[in-house]
Amino acid sequence: MDEQLQIDMDEFLPLRDVVFNTLRRAILTGQLKPGERLMEVHLANKLGVSRTPIREAIRKLELEGLVIMIPRRGAEVARITEKSLKDVLEVRRALDALSVELACDRITEEDMKRLLQACQDFEKAAKGKDASVIAKADVALHDIIVEATGNQRLAQLVNNLSEQMYRYRFVYIKEESKHDMLVAEHREIYESIASRDKERAARAAKLHIDNQEKSIIRQIRLENESRLNKQP
Amino acid sequence: MDEQLQIDMDEFLPLRDVVFNTLRRAILTGQLKPGERLMEVHLANKLGVSRTPIREAIRKLELEGLVIMIPRRGAEVARITEKSLKDVLEVRRALDALSVELACDRITEEDMKRLLQACQDFEKAAKGKDASVIAKADVALHDIIVEATGNQRLAQLVNNLSEQMYRYRFVYIKEESKHDMLVAEHREIYESIASRDKERAARAAKLHIDNQEKSIIRQIRLENESRLNKQP
DNA sequence: TTGGTGTATAATGTATACAAAAAGCAACAG
DNA sequence: CTGTTGCTTTTTGTATACATTATACACCAA
Numbered sequence: 001m002d003e004q005l006q007i008d009m010d011e012f013l014p015l016r017d018v019v020f021n022t023l024r025r026a027i028l029t030g031q032l033k034p035g036e037r038l039m040e041v042h043l044a045n046k047l048g049v050s051r052t053p054i055r056e057a058i059r060k061l062e063l064e065g066l067v068i069m070i071p072r073r074g075a076e077v078a079r080i081t082e083k084s085l086k087d088v089l090e091v092r093r094a095l096d097a098l099s100v101e102l103a104c105d106r107i108t109e110e111d112m113k114r115l116l117q118a119c120q121d122f123e124k125a126a127k128g129k130d131a132s133v134i135a136k137a138d139v140a141l142h143d144i145i146v147e148a149t150g151n152q153r154l155a156q157l158v159n160n161l162s163e164q165m166y167r168y169r170f171v172y173i174k175e176e177s178k179h180d181m182l183v184a185e186h187r188e189i190y191e192s193i194a195s196r197d198k199e200r201a202a203r204a205a206k207l208h209i210d211n212q213e214k215s216i217i218r219q220i221r222l223e224n225e226s227r228l229n230k231q232p
Numbered sequence: 233m234d235e236q237l238q239i240d241m242d243e244f245l246p247l248r249d250v251v252f253n254t255l256r257r258a259i260l261t262g263q264l265k266p267g268e269r270l271m272e273v274h275l276a277n278k279l280g281v282s283r284t285p286i287r288e289a290i291r292k293l294e295l296e297g298l299v300i301m302i303p304r305r306g307a308e309v310a311r312i313t314e315k316s317l318k319d320v321l322e323v324r325r326a327l328d329a330l331s332v333e334l335a336c337d338r339i340t341e342e343d344m345k346r347l348l349q350a351c352q353d354f355e356k357a358a359k360g361k362d363a364s365v366i367a368k369a370d371v372a373l374h375d376i377i378v379e380a381t382g383n384q385r386l387a388q389l390v391n392n393l394s395e396q397m398y399r400y401r402f403v404y405i406k407e408e409s410k411h412d413m414l415v416a417e418h419r420e421i422y423e424s425i426a427s428r429d430k431e432r433a434a435r436a437a438k439l440h441i442d443n444q445e446k447s448i449i450r451q452i453r454l455e456n457e458s459r460l461n462k463q464p
Numbered sequence: 465t466t467g468g469t470g471t472a473t474a475a476t477g478t479a480t481a482c483a484a485a486a487a488g489c490a491a492c493a494g
Numbered sequence: 495c496t497g498t499t500g501c502t503t504t505t506t507g508t509a510t511a512c513a514t515t516a517t518a519c520a521c522c523a524a
Contacts, residue, residue, distance in 0.1 A: 014303065014477065016291070039505070050479040052284075055506095059248070059291040065385075071246065072485055074506060087385040090334070091327070098326040153297075153319040157389070246507065271475070282509040287476095304515055306476060467524085477514075487504080494497085 015053035020060050022047065027066050027077055028166040038067060038075040064160065082220050085165065086213070092161045093209045099158060100201035102149035103193050111148045112194065118144055119190045126179040134173050141186060145193070165216065172215035181211065247281050252289035254279065259298050259309055260398035270299060270307040296392065314452050317397065318445070324393045325441045331390060332433035334381035335425050343380045344426065350376055351422045358411040366405050373418060377425070397448065404447035413443065 013021075023043075026032040038058060040051045047054070058075045061067045067075040107115070118141040125137040142162070146155045172178060185208045192201035245253075255275075258264040270290060272283045279286070290307045293299040299307040339347070350373040357369040374394070378387045404410060417440045424433035 016477085041505075051506095052478055052480090056288060056291045059288045060295045063292045063295045065388075072506060073487090084385070087383045090383055091330070091386050091389060094326050094330040095323070098323070102322070151319045151322055153316070154323050157323060248507085273475075276509095283476095284508055284510090304476060305517090465524105467522105469520105469522085471518105471520090473516105473518080475514100475516080477512105479510100479512075481510075482508085484507080485505085487502100489502080490500095492497105492499085494495105 015049050016056040016060075019043075019047060019049065019053045020057035023057055023061060024064075024066065024163075027061070028163055030167045032077050034077050034079040036077045038077065040074070065164070080167075080220075082217060082224075085168075085216065085220065088161055088164050089209060089213045089216075092158065093206050095154065095158050095161065096205040096209055097202040099146050099149050099154060100189060100193060100205045101198045102151060102154075103145050104196045104198045104201055106150050107145075107148040107193060111144060115141070115144050115148075115190055115193065119186055122186055123183050126183050129176075131170050131173045134179075135169055138169075138173070138182075145189075165212075168216045168219060171219040172212050175215060178211075178215070185211065247285035248288040248292075251275075251279060251281065251285045252292050255289055255293060256296075256298065256395075259293070260395055262399045264309050266309050266311045268309045270309065272306070297396070312396075312399070312452070314449060314456075317400075317448060317452065320393055320396050321441060321445045321448075324390065325438050327386065327390050327393065328437040328441055329434040331378050331381050331386060332421060332425060332437045333430045334383060334386075335377050336428045336430045336433055338382050339377075339380040339425060343376060347373070347376050347380075347422055347425065351418055354418055355415050358415050361408075363402050363405045366411075367401055370401075370405070370414075377421075397444075400448045400451060403451040404444050407447065410443075410447070417443065 023032070023038070032038070040054050040058075043054050044051045058067060058069075062069055062075065066078055068078050069075055118137070122134070122137040122141055125134045128134070139162075142158075146158050149155065172182075185204065188204040189201060189208065192204050255264070255270070264270070272286050272290075275286050276283045290299060290301075294301055294307065298310055300310050301307055350369065354366070354369040354373055357366045360366070371394075374390075378390050381387065404414075417436065420436040421433060421440065424436050
């Protein structure tokens, strides 16, 4: 944890929630690395609060699976294995398919227009080089779809699962050779929702995940290899 | 909260986890009713611990969606609406289908035997009248399937979603006229996994959920009506 | 009677104090 | 030189104290 954890005082929330969001973002962006210990007094000093809000935030991170508790030793950032990521993606594949299927049934004309706009925004972003702009456009597009399902629980779960892979988002976004493919995949999803073709939409959503999975798994293997080479 | 919350000291866990399990069970069994406030000092006295473990347990229940937090007012047991239950079931439908599909691919011969046994146990239980025995047999059967997927994340999510409906489990189990149908549905699921027929298994799992949904929604409407009649 | 205001009370939000256990380290014995 | 024992330090687990805010109830005025 070299960089400073910066607390976001903008929001007017109980400290535990501020701490929760802060730690969560730090973990998801890789600022707090897998295996790193979360020591309460240390974090408390760093964030300028007492141990109580820190502990309550850790309890929530624990249930989310972002940290694991070792009894009488404290919390550490959950290690991501290839298996755990495959598990997450397997579930996401099903839920993303469900999302587009439901969207076919329930999306409003208004949201359909927003989806088209988001698609075009993504194409524009993909032509540029700024990965974070592309990532934002990607999130915006997918958000419209899950919200169009009208199922809040589904939206919450999909968002949560997506965030588990936040650290690897840039992996497939940075492969510029794949940009055309991403654009095409999004367009296919849009087209199939527009034509209310559930089966085609589900196929497209699954393919989209499968391709991301390939990029991410490749990246993880690379990281593991270099890690193994460093400490044999 | 008329009955006594009884703490389970069997397990050797941090108090927060003991409290978490205790409160969780109380909510899921309906001992703590929707809308009921969870007051920290009260619970602390009741369970003979301080407020700290109570608060940490509530943070986890909050993330699970079993309680909702009202700022500066505290926690209350989440109210279940027809919409929220439909949302949960919609997701479960997809995840249960995924579970049986994965089970088709991955279940071992050993687990297949256990599944057959669980099926037979359920049939035996269904002949009796003890709802809690039937419920246990039902859970055991489904547990074997989700564990056979080898996907821990999926297992965790399915369990969590199932528990959201724990309070209504007895609704469809108590309808004795439906017992034969439940047995037949389980058998169909077993058969399709045995023949590794993913499509058929998915259909069977979805039908199983759909039928439960009907019973539960009917029950909720009944409860709502009687509630509305009482306080007009 | 009704509406509003003020105070008292009770609950949460946060901080801190204390206890117990684990980890690291040093010293000593073999 | 190595292994073990015991002490010290650090960290978690739990309890409690203090601050702040919301709620309820009573009282007063219109």
